[in-house]
Amino acid sequence: MNFNLKKSIEILERTPSVLETLLGGLSPEWTTQNEGENTWSPYDVIGHLIHGENTDWIPRTKIILEQGEDMAFVPYDRFAQFENSKGKSLQQLLSEFKKLRGFNIKALKKMNIRDEELELTGIHPEFREVTLGQLLSAWVVHDLGHIVQVSRVMAKLYKEESGPWVKYLKVLH
């Protein structure tokens, strides 16, 4: 599938509602457990998504579109949520993510990105030159990947309980 801005926004703008429907009001036993050391719970993931709204996707889009003197992206802190989420409930995080994503989708639409601008580049701290199209594609995949992750983390909590069915429940492998 070729990158298409309109179709990308279809996914990006529904992610907060998907996560709220998937996680809102669940017993904490579902949302606070992870897959073991150095892995994230659904609660951690929402904090991570919030950090991305504040520091990653739209700020980097702006750097590329402006084509200024310094097109280097600020490195992304993959652990910021452990500090930033402190004291907040999952419901607060879900609402915060929804609000921020709403602002960012509005900003993205206002940019009226033209097809030829998708080839403009910025400088990623590790990958070096990346295009705007790649950045926006990665944003969509990143959203879907975290929906995969939170669903998988919760599924694994019933691995033992499912007995022999584990064989056909690939998400548990």
Added chain:
Amino acid sequence: MNFNLKKSIEILERTPSVLETLLGGLSPEWTTQNEGENTWSPYDVIGHLIHGENTDWIPRTKIILEQGEDMAFVPYDRFAQFENSKGKSLQQLLSEFKKLRGFNIKALKKMNIRDEELELTGIHPEFREVTLGQLLSAWVVHDLGHIVQVSRVMAKLYKEESGPWVKYLKVLH
């Protein structure tokens, strides 16, 4: 996490809304592609879930609870959706799934299953003796596994488009 009926219902009763929020109104390009030969598109998955509502989870629960002479489950047809979904739109399938799941959750609640009944058994065509607790756990994992699947299938459509980010987008591996 130990099996808990109330907490299981928290997941089971939200699955139709999660899938509707995730898939409803998306461009068909997102929902009709699969991961290659013998794999399923999001559209196929919803048809599969509908078949499960009609023939698998609640019918098998009833067989176990009744403890009649024949406790053998009817084998599950994992390909029924290719016939049954014909001519139906994704939106029709999502609505049908929501309606059936609603009936089945109502039926499940009405059964007032007691903790000791979770140890009752039925006969699975392949696994032989399985408990009601294992069946209901597998139902929850099955739901979450298919949310994982449809999200992963859609994410992979932007694999090429994401360029170097593929390295950190584990859902694409």
